[in-house]
Amino acid sequence: MATVLLVDITRLTAADVDQLARQASPERRERAARFRFEADRLRCLVAGALLAHALVRTHRLRPDDYTITRNRYGKPLLQDRPGVEFNLSHAGSWVVCATGTDPVGVDVEALANARPHLADGMFAPDERDYVLGGPAAEASLRFTRVWTLKEAYTKYLGRGLSEPLDRFSVLTGDGLVPAGEGVPAPSLHWRTVDDAAGIVAWCGTAAAGWELLSVESAELVAGLG
Numbered sequence: 001m002a003t004v005l006l007v008d009i010t011r012l013t014a015a016d017v018d019q020l021a022r023q024a025s026p027e028r029r030e031r032a033a034r035f036r037f038e039a040d041r042l043r044c045l046v047a048g049a050l051l052a053h054a055l056v057r058t059h060r061l062r063p064d065d066y067t068i069t070r071n072r073y074g075k076p077l078l079q080d081r082p083g084v085e086f087n088l089s090h091a092g093s094w095v096v097c098a099t100g101t102d103p104v105g106v107d108v109e110a111l112a113n114a115r116p117h118l119a120d121g122m123f124a125p126d127e128r129d130y131v132l133g134g135p136a137a138e139a140s141l142r143f144t145r146v147w148t149l150k151e152a153y154t155k156y157l158g159r160g161l162s163e164p165l166d167r168f169s170v171l172t173g174d175g176l177v178p179a180g181e182g183v184p185a186p187s188l189h190w191r192t193v194d195d196a197a198g199i200v201a202w203c204g205t206a207a208a209g210w211e212l213l214s215v216e217s218a219e220l221v222a223g224l225g
């Protein structure tokens with residue numbers, strides 16, 4: 001079973017944020033400092049803390065036990081730790097971290113940021129029809145559902161947005177990588193968060209699927225124990 005942990009950053013106090021900044025690795029602090037807006041800096045800091053929390057919680061690994069590297073497309077990975085996989089996403093009020101024993105991709109987006117018209121030209125034809133051909137009131141939900149699934153898939157592959165988004169369909173599975181020798185084809189799932197204010201999508205091969213769990217600020221700040 002893969003795990004996706006979610007933090008609602010609006011529940012963090014100023015004291016929590018100070019504490020997280022103090023606990024952050026130099027690499028995370030430096031990444032966060034590159035952002036112009038406070039909200040981006042905060043999400044970036046929380047992502048680092050949530051990853052550390054998730055690796056202790058799901059794999060009993062403490063920060064001194066691993067080194068984080070990135071592949072050529074920017075996907076962070078643990079060096080020399082086969083069987084320990086993770087992926088991060090942050091948007092709106094949320095930061096999510098997926099962990100597991102097999103490669104994984106995760107994405108979170110707020111429905112408020114949906115741009116359904118972008119489905120025309122950016123998505124596969126069946127995805128565009130699903131978004132733009134349904135009830136107008138559902139367009140944001142449908143767009144965000146497809147968008148997050150597509151991002152989760154490209155992040156599972158580790159290629160980010162270098163993967164052309166119109167060449168595969170998350171609705172039919174057309175164009176997705178087939179099962180390999182001893183490796184099942186990836187499956188894609190989504191769930192709403194905060195009464196459908198946002199969507200979290202997960203892509204992976206874990207046979208038992210995934211669970212989505214909230215992490216309270218106290219657990220995050222309590223650190224790495």
Ligand SMILES: CC(C)(COP(=O)(O)OP(=O)(O)OC[C@H]1O[C@@H](n2cnc3c(N)ncnc32)[C@H](O)[C@@H]1OP(=O)(O)O)[C@@H](O)C(=O)NCCC(=O)NCCS
Binds near residue numbers: 047087089106154157
């Ligand atoms: C992955 C990608 C699609 C970004 O998507 P996004 O919607 O902007 O960002 P998300 O919040 O969903 O994901 C960002 C996280 O994905 C992970 N990521 C980055 N590149 C990735 C890749 N090629 N494959 C899988 N995961 C990737 C990182 O952990 C990143 O967070 P981090 O930089 O805080 O460690 C990628 O193409 C991209 O644009 N990378 C730049 C991401 C970046 O620099 N973010 C800075 C946040 S501090």
